[in-house]
Amino acid sequence: MSESFGLWEIFSEADNCIYADASKVADIVSENGLRCQVHAPICDWNIAAMSDRLREASLEETIANIDAAVEIGAKVVTVHPGLTSMAVGGLEQRAVGYAKESMRALDRYVSGMDVTLAIENMPSMPFFLGRSAEQLGQIVDGTDLGVCFDIGHANTTGQIDAMIDSFGDRIVNIHIHDNNGQKDEHLTIGDGEIDFQHVIRRMGGYEGNWIIESKSLESAVQSLSRLENMLS
Template sequence: MSEGERRDDADPRTVRRGYVTQTHTGAVPWDDALRAASRIGFDFAELYLDGATERTRIDPNAVGSLAAEADLDLLVHLPFVDLEIGSPRDPVREGSLSEQRACIEVASEMGAEKAVLHAGTSARPPEWELDEIAPHLLDSVRVLDRFAADRDVEICVENLPGVPFTVHHLDRVFAETEASATFDTGHARVDGLDAEEMADFLDAHGDRVSHVHVNDAREDADEHVPTGSGTTDFETALAPLREGWTGTVSVEVYTFDFDYLELSAEKLDEFL
């Protein structure tokens, strides 16, 4: 949570900028992704620990060494598609927690400082109500947060679009766990927040929001178009980040073309 603390003597570079890699698809090798981050001038890369860069398919020491050589910090995005840390079925939930622990171990080995976590589940109405599954999700967050903290990794729970935990549920994460948060602008937009409401959220919870995903869109959808090419008013939405906030911001762009990432970095700098 220290990264989200406000500072009175902050300078314009207290916010570190990076991007969410698309390495899980296999279209971009992880080493190319890190070198591109360095060339573009990002401060860090957020490595996806799934698909082609699933934890058993990469060498964490090699990742850490290249990051150090490229003068990059590292974050990771934990897997989520097939994991159920909120499942009401104990064996399913425990198996998912075991896998997430293993991923956190790998993140620690490579020197990653933060791990983005989806606190979600496919267990939903009519079979399962939020009041039934929320305790499982919150307990899983607490378990993983403690496990990660012991390994110098900060868990950052991301608001999800339309499913628990959305931006409207993060108050429970703040109240019932000690975990930090990842604020995803596109997901917040899907769940009804306009730019001013995003700014209000960041202003109110800047001490707990340690990481931000800048996810641009042309409409209220989870599009991940190049930053600045959508219609999200980032000048307004990100205003609280210009007021002494000291966290990390990733542009999350669904592209394999590094030119679009470079342009996204330039646009992000304008907004910050």
């Protein structure tokens, strides 16, 4: 079933960290005739951290993944906007400010490189930054960074149309999966409540990748079949 997919987004986390042996990953990609892109790590990481040391370490981790992505031939790297404190309230706007600083640093780093960064909108969880189009816009303001439009995430926050209205041509990557509007379930496309036909109509000029995010390969294959029917 894995042969159904010609493009893979590698989640560079834990044992799948691509910079641990980028040349080996590059060989696997080349030998199997695959196209790939990269999702930067999201655990042990926060580019909006209150701590200068942790924030700088998170930037270094992200940059290491960008460099490895270029080495393996990936053209897109998806990055999360960061987190506000889960323990201390009232820090979200301060975290947004730090996230903006980090995004500008990343934007400067990739300038002139053959790779695009796509900053992803987040689901309805109070410690995630970038849940709303307004806040994600604040975070990427003043940069040339792209946006990864996660349809499932946007459905949990009621932000599907807001994300499309706000970012339009800035959307360079799409994550697609289904849910019932309350939490980030990563269901097979069509098993939840999302009106994907509406999204596809609104994204009519989009020419980037559709990344199916599923809990199993079987679910991904079924989602692919349903997505292809919707796009045809």
